Amino acid sequence: MKKNRSAEFIISYDHLVSVSYLLLCLIGVVMILDISSIQSSLVNFYTHIVYLGISLLSVILVLYFFNLDKLRPLNPWYIYITLAILILVLVKGPDVNGATRWLKVGPIRFQPSFIARMALIFYFAGFLDKKHDKIRSANLKEFAADFAPLIVYTVFIFVLIIMEKHLSTLIIGGATLLGMLFYAGVRKRLILLVLLLGLVAGALIITRGDDFRSGRLETYKVYNLFMRNRPAPERNDDQYQVRESLTALTSGYLFGTGMARGRAKHYYLPEARTDYIYTVIGEEFGFLGAIIVLGLHALLFFRAFKIAEAQENRYYKYLCAGLAMNIFLNALVNTGVAISILPSTGNTLPFISYGGTALLVDSVSIGVILNISAKRRRM
Secondary structure, three states, X not given: OOOOOOOEEEEEOOHHHHHHXXXXXXXXXXXXXXXXXXXXOOHHHHHHHHHHHHHHHHHHHHHHHOOHHHHHHHHHHHHHXXXXXXXXXXXXXXXXXXXXXXXXXXXXXXXXXXXHXXXXXXHHHXXXXXXXXXXXXXXXXXXXXXXXXXXXXXXXXXXXXXXXXOHHHHHHHHHHHHHHHHHHOOOHHHHHHHHHHHHHHHHHHHHHOOHHHHHHHHHHXXXXXXXXXXXXXXXXXXXXXXXXXXXHHHOOOOOOOOHHXXXXXXXXXXXXXXXXXXXXXXXXXXXXXXXXHHHHHHHHHHHXXXXXXXXXXXXXXXXXXXXXXXXXXHHHHHHHHHOOOOOOOOOOOOOOOOOHHHHHHHHHHHXXXXXXXXXXXXX
């Protein structure tokens, strides 16, 4: 049942989500200032402040001025635009460290793969709502027929992201969409089949693709926390970043070394302000600081999921749950890489790491979640 919001105004929204978001952004500002004061003469800090200002403004705009019902018919257009931009990246995008992920428009540079994840979540939410009556009963053949547009668009977008060599975004996006299918009630055997196909595809990409991915797996065999008979560490470039991350984390103990004594940010970790910012938090603020950051992400996730569960409108339910999963899975992957539970990837920590596209997209997601949670009164 859809609500007419044209004559309504917001009287309240979920404050736990907004407070968690603002605290994470504040921690991000402190950490970027801390790292930039050593590595980049505050240039990155000032740039991050600009990104954050735009992101905070986007939250306000989405919360107060977006009508999700009226925007829903645009969901297919988000997919079309995303496909066009991803193709444009492959044609025009610069090669950075062997990957083509960026698109530059004037002074603005962004990563369309982050936008693609959000576009797919919006499209999935609308499509799952539309096909709700067929979800729980559909067998493999019926699912392939009834959900063909969903499958085709997802495969096309994922193939383009693979060509851009952004595997971490692909993994997080795939896990999020799989979670949405499970949440919507798709049969478990179909979920397992999709998961199996994804694992096979991932294995082929890693083993038959670029050497750096198989090299990361070799490093993971040495430093992961689960293997008993691990190979002996080698002091080579391939293992350097993971080794330094674990060295910094283990030196933090319970309360950390303090910001003045942090070692990792002094160029020991090349990606300290992006992929490994959680390591710097763990080193300088210890286990306590690291668990607070992860706890804030968990609070945001579970609160957003509670909002989703409270919705009578299935479109809002699926959309809110999908956006929440997307953010939280991203946080889990980043922290998992930092402590070597997962192989090294190239993803940032939501709301804390330096980066414009990820911060803006995740902030828009928070705006949508708050919009869904909002209580309204008719004028």
